[in-house]
Amino acid sequence: MLSKSLGKYIQSLQQKKFRQEHGAFLVEGSINVLELCASDYQIELVLTTESFYKENAQLLDKQRVRLEMVSPDDLKRVGSLVVNETGLAVVKTKENRFLVAESDEFVLVLDDIRDPGNLGTILRIADWYGIRKLICSPSTADVYNPKVISASKGSFTRVEWFYTPLASYLADLAGAAVYGAFLDGTNVHTHRFGPSGYIVMGNEANGISEDVERFVSQRITIPRFGGAESLNVGIATAVICDNLRRSAGGK
Amino acid sequence: MLSKSLGKYIQSLQQKKFRQEHGAFLVEGSINVLELCASDYQIELVLTTESFYKENAQLLDKQRVRLEMVSPDDLKRVGSLVVNETGLAVVKTKENRFLVAESDEFVLVLDDIRDPGNLGTILRIADWYGIRKLICSPSTADVYNPKVISASKGSFTRVEWFYTPLASYLADLAGAAVYGAFLDGTNVHTHRFGPSGYIVMGNEANGISEDVERFVSQRITIPRFGGAESLNVGIATAVICDNLRRSAGGK
Structure with missing residues (x-):
């Protein structure tokens, strides 16, 4: 069950103002969530449908983050996708760090x-x-x-x-x-x-x-x-x- | 002024069923309408804002088709674009004609x-x-x-x-x-x-x-x-x- 306050928090991250305030952003859908789990991003929490959890339990559990079981309707309501039957993660944004091209790049x-x-x-x-x-x-x-x-x-x-x-x-x-x-x-x-x-x-x-x-x-x-x-x-x-x-x- | 029945007809052409029934489709926005006027497509009618008509009077008059002056709000209401401050044309679809690659094509x-x-x-x-x-x-x-x-x-x-x-x-x-x-x-x-x-x-x-x-x-x-x-x-x-x-x- 997705609490009202958590739902509101997630919804708010669709707006830049709140992403900056909370230092967090949304990652939605199967490919994105799975690639996220293999990256160095710091995950705050993951909403997952039962079927997506079953298929990816090992990977998701390994993240050691808060996991909430939700329905596709929940995902649709709080996220930005028209259809999402898999998952959504709330993730910490990274610092705006100076970058420059190396000599072979x-x-x-x-x-x-x-x-x-x-x-x-x-x-x-x-x-x-x-x-x-x-x-x-x-x-x-x-x-x-x-x-x-x-x-x-x-x-x-x-x-x-x-x-x-x-x-x-x-x-x-x-x-x-x-x-x-x-x-x-x-x-x-x-x-x-x-x-x-x-x-x-x-x-x-x-x-x-x-x-x-x-x-x-x-x-x-x-x-x-x-x-x-x-x-x-x-x-x-x-x-x-x-x-x-x-x-x-x-x- | 855009009549109710004409507005309904144009709106209907957003759906394939009605495009097929009427043998017509919509062309919207400045570039598309101007390129259309230079093509061999058969135009049924053009809705144009006053400013778009003023900028392109010669080209639009040359088409010898029914022209209706409308507001951007009219264009938005009957067309598919979120913003359209120029024009919209109703155009005859072409026959589904056999095509094949030439020997250098x-x-x-x-x-x-x-x-x-x-x-x-x-x-x-x-x-x-x-x-x-x-x-x-x-x-x-x-x-x-x-x-x-x-x-x-x-x-x-x-x-x-x-x-x-x-x-x-x-x-x-x-x-x-x-x-x-x-x-x-x-x-x-x-x-x-x-x-x-x-x-x-x-x-x-x-x-x-x-x-x-x-x-x-x-x-x-x-x-x-x-x-x-x-x-x-x-x-x-x-x-x-x-x-x-x-x-x-x-x-």
Whole structure:
């Protein structure tokens, strides 16, 4: 049985204000909860349906956290998913810790990515392509938004992020390669990527801001073969990462 | 002023049943309506706000169709978008016409793509990469769904589709190259694509069905460099199309 006060607390974590106040966020659904259990995140409590508990008793018990048996209806009521027949965890957020690219590493820089679905997709793409760090402008969607976590399909456990004003962050990077996608850049199919650097992805409607564009040292372009005016930012991120991994090395 | 009966008719077109009954569908928002006006689709009527009409009077008048001035609130009420301050068109659907790949052409084959957002994104990607034909299983989302049209950002005007049972369609293609993405295929970074063929994309949860897999002649794989278990079907479509265009020719 889910108490009223616990239900209210969980519901409140759908809002950024309360996530910040409590230093906690929601992880929902089977893949996300299972990947969470294998990560270094600190879990506060887990709500689980009976069937999900039965299938994963060993893993869930190993977490040594408060477990509450609930119904799918409970999960739907307090969580953000339209359907959830498995589980939900309340998890401690991590400190906003400074991150920088190592000399053999690529990181993504997100300049005002507003849509939580896009941000979740970008986490999943970063994880697929072995990119482990995101640098996010303060105006980028909150990564702890339940929609971001859900869309990441567990990839939030393998990628780190650092929210910081991008212009001053980039100004401090002496001599690093900073890649940005523009219409007049060199073709990603033939561009020679170095061993490391920063890949800037811009806002859904406006692209990379002028403030950030100043720091782009290598302008790249995804070649177009048909009539569409643009690609979605998640799609563009994937195509750039794929070309980068094909042509460069890095980790 | 929007009459009650016209409002009801437009609202009804959000449902497949009524789209089929009336042979009509909705096109909403600025980009989509403007691209529509430049296409060969037969428009029944256009609802437009005053400001959208003023900006595009010449183009809209040229259509020689019934034009109704409405408010953004009217558009919101009868259409599917949360915000629409521009226009909405009611458009005749096209006949479900047989399509086949020419000898220098790639086409996409969609095996049970259920999510309208994914289908709309795939239309946009196809258009970007100059792929002009989709072959869709009957269980694939309805391309005339307003969510598909909206997500396509005008690309629905440059791509054609043919809904047909895939197994019998593919059985009739003698000797064509049929590409499908699997975990055990050859790496798309090094695979040599021929000049033409069919690229099969599978269901969001289950991938390519067994019935269709039998006809795949070239198994390909998007290489993974990190921990994510899979890529979204739209992302995978884009990465495959990008590699195909880089390594092959075709149109």
